[in-house]
Amino acid sequence: MSKVRIYTLAKDLGVENARMLEILDGLGVSYKSVSSTIEEDTVELIKQILAEEQAEGTSAEATAEPTVQAPAEQATPEQPAAAPVPQAKAAPVTDAQGDGGTSEVPHRAPVVTIMGHVDHGKTSLLDYIRKTKVAAKEAGGITQHVGAFEAKTSKGKIVFIDTPGHEAFTTIRARGANVADIAIIVIAADDSLMPQTREAIAHAQAAKVPMIVAINKVDLPQADPERVKTDLTQLNLVPEEYGGDLVVVPVSARTGEGVEDLLEYISLTAELEDLRADPRAAFGGVVIEGKVDKQAGVLATVMVQEGTLHVGDFLVVGENYGKIKAMTDSAGARIKEAGPSTPVQILGFSEVPSSGEKVQSAKNEHAAREVVAGRVDTRRDAENARVQRRLTLEEMMGPLGSVRTVNLILRADTQGSVEAIQGILARKESDDVKINVMLAGIGAPTEGDVLLASTAEATILCFSVTPSGGVKKVADSKGVDIKSFRIIYELIDEVDRLIKGNVEPVFEEKYLGRAEVRMVIRHPKSGNIAGSYVRDGSLKRNAKARVLRGKEVVYEGTIIGLKRFKDDVREVQTGFECGINIDWNDVMEGDIIEASEMVEVEQA
Numbered sequence: 020m021s022k023v024r025i026y027t028l029a030k031d032l033g034v035e036n037a038r039m040l041e042i043l044d045g046l047g048v049s050y051k052s053v054s055s056t057i058e059e060d061t062v063e064l065i066k067q068i069l070a071e072e073q074a075e076g077t078s079a080e081a082t083a084e085p086t087v088q089a090p091a092e093q094a095t096p097e098q099p100a101a102a103p104v105p106q107a108k109a110a111p112v113t114d115a116q117g118d119g120g121t122s123e124v125p126h127r128a129p130v131v132t133i134m135g136h137v138d139h140g141k142t143s144l145l146d147y148i149r150k151t152k153v154a155a156k157e158a159g160g161i162t163q164h165v166g167a168f169e170a171k172t173s174k175g176k177i178v179f180i181d182t183p184g185h186e187a188f189t190t191i192r193a194r195g196a197n198v199a200d201i202a203i204i205v206i207a208a209d210d211s212l213m214p215q216t217r218e219a220i221a222h223a224q225a226a227k228v229p230m231i232v233a234i235n236k237v238d239l240p241q242a243d244p245e246r247v248k249t250d251l252t253q254l255n256l257v258p259e260e261y262g263g264d265l266v267v268v269p270v271s272a273r274t275g276e277g278v279e280d281l282l283e284y285i286s287l288t289a290e291l292e293d294l295r296a297d298p299r300a301a302f303g304g305v306v307i308e309g310k311v312d313k314q315a316g317v318l319a320t321v322m323v324q325e326g327t328l329h330v331g332d333f334l335v336v337g338e339n340y341g342k343i344k345a346m347t348d349s350a351g352a353r354i355k356e357a358g359p360s361t362p363v364q365i366l367g368f369s370e371v372p373s374s375g376e377k378v379q380s381a382k383n384e385h386a387a388r389e390v391v392a393g394r395v396d397t398r399r400d401a402e403n404a405r406v407q408r409r410l411t412l413e414e415m416m417g418p419l420g421s422v423r424t425v426n427l428i429l430r431a432d433t434q435g436s437v438e439a440i441q442g443i444l445a446r447k448e449s450d451d452v453k454i455n456v457m458l459a460g461i462g463a464p465t466e467g468d469v470l471l472a473s474t475a476e477a478t479i480l481c482f483s484v485t486p487s488g489g490v491k492k493v494a495d496s497k498g499v500d501i502k503s504f505r506i507i508y509e510l511i512d513e514v515d516r517l518i519k520g521n522v523e524p525v526f527e528e529k530y531l532g533r534a535e536v537r538m539v540i541r542h543p544k545s546g547n548i549a550g551s552y553v554r555d556g557s558l559k560r561n562a563k564a565r566v567l568r569g570k571e572v573v574y575e576g577t578i579i580g581l582k583r584f585k586d587d588v589r590e591v592q593t594g595f596e597c598g599i600n601i602d603w604n605d606v607m608e609g610d611i612i613e614a615s616e617m618v619e620v621e622q623a
């Protein structure tokens with residue numbers, strides 16, 4: 020044996036990957052992920068450490084309580100049967116410790132989405148997994164399409180969203196929900212990276228969902244997996260074999276080759292993500308699909324994300340509510356309750372909910388109605404007010420002081436234009452501003468681009484291509500800017516403006532003028548007004564005011580009102596008399612009021 024993969028060793032030795040990584044960290048051994056390889060010497064060291072631990076553990080066990088295992092649901096079936104009491108021990112773990120204390124939120128199964136270019140084999144891969152990993156339903160035989168299914172693997176349950184394509188994924192994300200924990204990017208070995216592959220990658224990256232690349236169709240004679248790997252590096256995605264951390268698994272949806280490995284990698288990634296959800300928490304879920312069935316009526320597939328659903332529960336989705344009359348799992352079996360990471364089909368809504376809508380539960384019908392009424396009111400208020408709220412600086416630009424990112428989606432007529440623009444953009448980056456081209460593609464922007472832009476707050480820049488009317492409409496409704504240019508430098512100017520908008524503005528104080536207070540007039544409503552004479556410059560309403568008494572600054576505030584005779588004015592110039600109202604009542608005859616304003620400094 021020379022080198023060995025970390026997860027293989029973990030499996031052989033019957034320890035969890037996370038524990039293995041802990042040991043490696045302790046030894047100061049660097050690795051990229053659990054699929055990195057380690058040297059034989061290190062393997063020996065690890066074996067020693069584990070042997071020592073075990074020796075300590077057995078002597079301790081004689082006197083102490085058994086150690087708490089991971090909750091039953093996700094306990095690795097791989098654990099060697101060292102102590103043959105798991106059944107009795109697993110259940111009381113949380114109970115024994117009570118609700119508080121150290122009891123941990125249990126693990127949940129990963130939810131996986133499969134994305135990729137058209138015809139690269141998404142559906143075939145899902146079908147293969149479904150056929151081989153989903154236990155056939157006993158009764159009836161026909162499994163309805165519900166938008167998700169649960170695969171049973173040797174490593175535990177994996178939930179697949181089976182509406183392939185990033186559209187479904189992005190529609191869900193565009194509503195502020197995140198349903199997938201891991202994205203599988205399918206790339207056909209005979210075709211390599213295609214426009215929709217890049218889009219899928221951009222979507223997964225924007226969602227910050229870990230990615231696994233499945234190079235499909237490796238059974239074909241013209242398959243060239245190496246080319247796919249090299250092409251990936253051009254997107255800064257470096258496969259593990261090339262020293263990066265991207266997991267790439269060659270598969271064939273036709274022969275099944277590599278599918279087992281893919282499932283194993285999904286489980287490994289899930290383990291590292293440490294996915295957990297509390298079945299006892301308040302219920303929270305997301306609609307995956309909604310439809311009307313001619314016989315049954317409205318059916319909705321909901322992914323349980325937190326808590327547990329029970330038949331009879333009241334659910335609220337958007338401005339509708341319903342009571343669960345019946346619930347089936349993804350294999351079509353009737354169930355009474357469903358915990359985290361379970362896709363369920365629910366009968367009981369009166370309106371068809373849209374995918375991506377969040378679902379919550381309510382104690383009873385009255386509570387459900389109240390939630391809905393509250394939502395209707397909020398929407399109406401917003402509609403009536405047509406709130407054109409001014410965003411704060413932080414809302415516009417993220418936390419101040421950090422490096423700002425300008426998110427862009429680039430669309431151009433040719434690959435040459437895309438590359439030329441990207442080249443110029445790269446030179447625009449600075450220490451303060453990062454330009455993140457989330458997606459650069461050839462051809463007009465798509466609805467998918469708009470959804471991506473809306474979730475990532477990106478601007479879509481088009482060069483020599485224009486969006487279709489439909490895409491424009493979606494962009495308008497989502498508040499996404501699509502800007503089209505025919506001259507590269509105009510596009511670059513726009514980027515400059517975006518960069519500028521993203522740079523923390525620098526303000527400086529600009530002196531406006533000064534006035535001498537000649538008399539103080541007491542005003543019953545406005546307080547004291549300084550009857551003054553403007554000696555130089557001008558004074559403006561809302562300007563900053565500094566009151567000088569001799570050489571001393573006795574007050575700093577704001578000019579809240581300016582009057583010429585009885586009229587309110589905005590500004591008074593040198594040589595004129597005026598009444599100045601500042602937000603201070605102790606101004607005295609002889610004081611000097613100096614006015615200034617803050618102006619934004621143009622930055623190079």
Ligand SMILES: Nc1nc2c(ncn2[C@@H]2O[C@H](COP(=O)(O)OP(=O)(O)OP(=O)(O)O)[C@@H](O)[C@H]2O)c(=O)[nH]1
Binds near residue numbers: 140
């Ligand atoms: N030889 C071979 N053909 C495959 C494999 N996977 C899929 N195909 C074929 O490739 C074609 C496209 O496969 P699909 O599964 O429909 O691809 P898709 O990505 O789901 O396509 P869309 O749903 O149209 O986006 C079909 O003719 C499949 O039979 C594979 O591993 N090997």
